[in-house]
Amino acid sequence: MKPDYDIVIVGAGVIGYSIAFRLMQNDPGLSLAVVGDPANSLMASRAAAGMLAPYGECEKADAFFEFCRESLNKYPAFIQSLEEKSGQSVYFSQAGSVMPESQFGERWDERIRFFEDQNIAYQVWDKATVRSRLPGLSENCGRVIWTPEAQVNNRQMHDALKTASVKAGVHTLWENVTGFRLLKDRIESAITDNGEIVGRKIVIAAGSWSPQLGKILGVSVPLKPIKGQMCRLAVEDDALGYTVHGKMTYIAPWREGFGFVVGSTMEDRGYDPSVESDVIQDLIERASQILPCLSRAPLLETWTGLRPAPQDMSPIMGRSARYENLYYSTGHYRNGILQTPNQSDYLADTILKSNPVEIPEFSPARYDL
Numbered sequence: 001m002k003p004d005y006d007i008v009i010v011g012a013g014v015i016g017y018s019i020a021f022r023l024m025q026n027d028p029g030l031s032l033a034v035v036g037d038p039a040n041s042l043m044a045s046r047a048a049a050g051m052l053a054p055y056g057e058c059e060k061a062d063a064f065f066e067f068c069r070e071s072l073n074k075y076p077a078f079i080q081s082l083e084e085k086s087g088q089s090v091y092f093s094q095a096g097s098v099m100p101e102s103q104f105g106e107r108w109d110e111r112i113r114f115f116e117d118q119n120i121a122y123q124v125w126d127k128a129t130v131r132s133r134l135p136g137l138s139e140n141c142g143r144v145i146w147t148p149e150a151q152v153n154n155r156q157m158h159d160a161l162k163t164a165s166v167k168a169g170v171h172t173l174w175e176n177v178t179g180f181r182l183l184k185d186r187i188e189s190a191i192t193d194n195g196e197i198v199g200r201k202i203v204i205a206a207g208s209w210s211p212q213l214g215k216i217l218g219v220s221v222p223l224k225p226i227k228g229q230m231c232r233l234a235v236e237d238d239a240l241g242y243t244v245h246g247k248m249t250y251i252a253p254w255r256e257g258f259g260f261v262v263g264s265t266m267e268d269r270g271y272d273p274s275v276e277s278d279v280i281q282d283l284i285e286r287a288s289q290i291l292p293c294l295s296r297a298p299l300l301e302t303w304t305g306l307r308p309a310p311q312d313m314s315p316i317m318g319r320s321a322r323y324e325n326l327y328y329s330t331g332h333y334r335n336g337i338l339q340t341p342n343q344s345d346y347l348a349d350t351i352l353k354s355n356p357v358e359i360p361e362f363s364p365a366r367y368d369l
Helices: 014-026 063-086 107-117 127-133 154-167 207-217 277-288 292-296 333-352
Strands: 004-010 032-035 097-100 123-125 144-147 150-152 171-173 177-183 186-192 195-204 223-233 243-246 249-253 260-263 299-310 316-319 326-330
Touching: 004 014, 014 032, 014 063, 014 154, 014 326, 014 333, 032 195, 063 150, 063 154, 063 333, 107 144, 123 127, 150 154, 154 171, 154 333, 177 207, 195 207, 195 333, 207 223, 207 299, 207 326, 223 277, 249 277, 260 277, 277 292, 277 299, 299 333, 316 333, 326 333
Parallel strands: 004 032, 004 195, 032 171, 097 243, 195 326
Antiparallel strands: 097 144, 123 144, 177 186, 186 195, 223 260, 223 299, 243 249, 249 260, 316 326
16 A cells, blocks of 8 residues: 655655654644655755854845844744754754954955844954953954854754654655656655655655756756865864854854864765865865864864755745645755744745745746746
């Protein structure tokens, strides 16, 4: 007998599981499955640094920025609920982020104007304040801008989302979706290596692998993987209390004995998963110009992530324009972890409500998907 579900989510990363988690909270009676290849599904979710940084990342006040800002504001309640439902601890810090003047150059004044225009809380710390609050920072950094951003251990969050979803009744199927059975403008089932999975509604949340699923459906999903090489260093928790935005680098303290994450490259090299030692060394050297102790820190881990970058750099979220029971949540690029709470609410509302509010800038219809 074919497994039969109300909703089948293709993609077992943070995005897919967060949608499942929110759907089950909204309607515990749903029958729901998350389907995904364990390797491909995690090339963004567990490869990220967990920086929740709309103010450091976004350059203009558009729908994308507002969505990210809303998501940051939802994080405290999201993490609290996730810990309660999963019974697992997830590291989450609201200490904020700093941006050294030496790393921003002419963009320093642009950032301040942006913060003021958008009523974003910020502080400019002079050199004396930096020496007091950030004694490990290089004196060459000069002043810093502090903003109220946050940091999460995304691997712990992914583990907790899986656990909470399973406890709520979600079925996890570690299978690779290789096709779909179609009937006119509906998807009847997902086809995997082990057979068919029937779903009355289908959600594609497969990150960089979404275009491959699109081809099966006869549509072109305009996104591509952007490779990012990164590393984790053994650093004492008290070496830095904030995340740091630098020029072509960032430093993200995971703390709790997990060290600091340093990243990341931006490489258009397809699905290349290789890690290059010279690239990692260059990352460490650049980060060490900000936090000198990193040059002496033992290297704990290196890895590569694949960010799903859409053509217009806005996520693809919402109901399909081509298939009446298909939904998308993909193309989150560098901000998938940040967008997780808000996109899970948005997708749950889109799937369960008869007249959901659509964000046109994110709609699959703009690409005729």
